[in-house]
Amino acid sequence: MGSDGTALSWLDDVAAERRDAGLRRELRPRSAGLEPVDLASNDYLGLVRHREVLAGAAAALGRWGAGATGSRLVTGTTTEHELLELELAEFVGAESGLVFSSGYTANLGAVTALSGKGTLVVSDAGSHASLVDACRLSRARVQVSPRGDVDAVRDALATRTEERALVLTDSVYSADGDLAPVRELHRICREHGAVLLVDEAHAIGVRGDGGRGLVHEVGLAGEPDLVITATLSKSLASQGGVVLGDGRIRAHLIDAARPFIFDTGLAPAAVGAARAALAVLQREPGRAAAVLSRAADLARIAGVPEPESAVVSVVLGDPKRALDAARACRERGLHVGCFRPPSVPAGTSRLRLTARANLTDREMALIDQVLTDVLAGAPA
Numbered sequence: 001m002g003s004d005g006t007a008l009s010w011l012d013d014v015a016a017e018r019r020d021a022g023l024r025r026e027l028r029p030r031s032a033g034l035e036p037v038d039l040a041s042n043d044y045l046g047l048v049r050h051r052e053v054l055a056g057a058a059a060a061l062g063r064w065g066a067g068a069t070g071s072r073l074v075t076g077t078t079t080e081h082e083l084l085e086l087e088l089a090e091f092v093g094a095e096s097g098l099v100f101s102s103g104y105t106a107n108l109g110a111v112t113a114l115s116g117k118g119t120l121v122v123s124d125a126g127s128h129a130s131l132v133d134a135c136r137l138s139r140a141r142v143q144v145s146p147r148g149d150v151d152a153v154r155d156a157l158a159t160r161t162e163e164r165a166l167v168l169t170d171s172v173y174s175a176d177g178d179l180a181p182v183r184e185l186h187r188i189c190r191e192h193g194a195v196l197l198v199d200e201a202h203a204i205g206v207r208g209d210g211g212r213g214l215v216h217e218v219g220l221a222g223e224p225d226l227v228i229t230a231t232l233s234k235s236l237a238s239q240g241g242v243v244l245g246d247g248r249i250r251a252h253l254i255d256a257a258r259p260f261i262f263d264t265g266l267a268p269a270a271v272g273a274a275r276a277a278l279a280v281l282q283r284e285p286g287r288a289a290a291v292l293s294r295a296a297d298l299a300r301i302a303g304v305p306e307p308e309s310a311v312v313s314v315v316l317g318d319p320k321r322a323l324d325a326a327r328a329c330r331e332r333g334l335h336v337g338c339f340r341p342p343s344v345p346a347g348t349s350r351l352r353l354t355a356r357a358n359l360t361d362r363e364m365a366l367i368d369q370v371l372t373d374v375l376a377g378a379p380a
């Protein structure tokens with residue numbers, strides 16, 4: 001029992017420690033009215049308020065109702081869910097797709113169903129937290145390989161005693177925005193009889209021909225031993241996740257992926273919005289190139305190397321310095337991301353800027369002024 005007579009006083013100690021270290025987190029609700037210029041969201045293609053995307057959501061809402069009403073295996077699969085799966089699979093060049101209620105659950109489902117006891121899972125150290133958590137749930141032997149280290153993955157696969165192996169990586173690393181060596185990883189997986197799972201959350205809509213992702217860009221679309229996971233919440237301006245790959249994988253996930261089986265299906269409006277966003281992207285493939293071009297503009301302003309994705313990371317080191325810089329940006333009308341441990345390693349706290357295809361020249365002028373001033377006051 002703690003000093004306040006409840007079992008919760010340890011939370012005060014933890015909160016004080018986090019506050020002293022500049023690591024407390026705050027929710028800041030967006031309110032209607034004058035919104036800051038958005039350099040923090042994942043709305044890479046600028047579609048979240050697009051007329052056709054809203055209409056897609058509204059049509060699905062009207063047709064199917066507000067909720068999915070049940071798990072996918074019971075009442076939560078509409079014809080619209082299946083159309084979205086077919087359309088996403090065709091878009092990235094995969095044989096099939098299975099939609100989940102989030103990218104997080106898609107990763108949990110894919111990794112747990114494709115591994116288990118008697119499997120080695122090799123997870124890249126730069127992988128997203130949902131892949132890390134998937135490893136924890138997997139009951140497999142897990143080996144973390146240094147970020148982007150192809151040789152370490154080869155060694156882990158070559159010296160394993162398990163028959164089956166699964167290698168995990170993001171294609172665009174979510175904190176830094178650079179690219180994983182997907183082609184080399186796939187070659188090694190093929191040589192050593194392993195399956196490669198690539199999280200394309202930050203690559204869909206940004207990398208590859210018309211935003212088809214990095215797997216497509218490096219010529220690996222449709223390879224049977226490669227599984228793609230992705231979210232519908234970034235470029236596709238909605239909510240939900242998807243696993244894309246060989247038809248046998250889809251069938252197995254329906255049988256065995258607990259985050260698929262025991263979770264309520266994705267809400268119909270989210271399905272409708274994602275389908276409409278994908279249709280817009282296919283009609284206007286230039287949006288993918290526009291994101292990269294705006295990201296390059298942001299990097300020039302921030303004085304960091306040209307980015308390989310929508311994510312532009314400006315490392316400032318100390319968490320308080322990053323917080324102060326983010327606050328200074330906000331006071332001048334710019335909403336930027338601020339990443340601190342545990343989202344990034346200690347000593348690499350940063351401003352994380354995300355580009356949007358629809359950033360206007362006027363917004364860019366404000367960004368130039370504010371970022372230049374703020375970063376001059378907060379040198380790395």
Ligand code: PMP
Pocket residue numbers: 102103104105107128130170174199201202231232233239240241
């Ligand atoms: N993977 C990566 C690389 C991500 O950045 C995210 C989202 N932040 C996810 C998975 C999880 O996706 P969702 O937000 O749809 O759960």
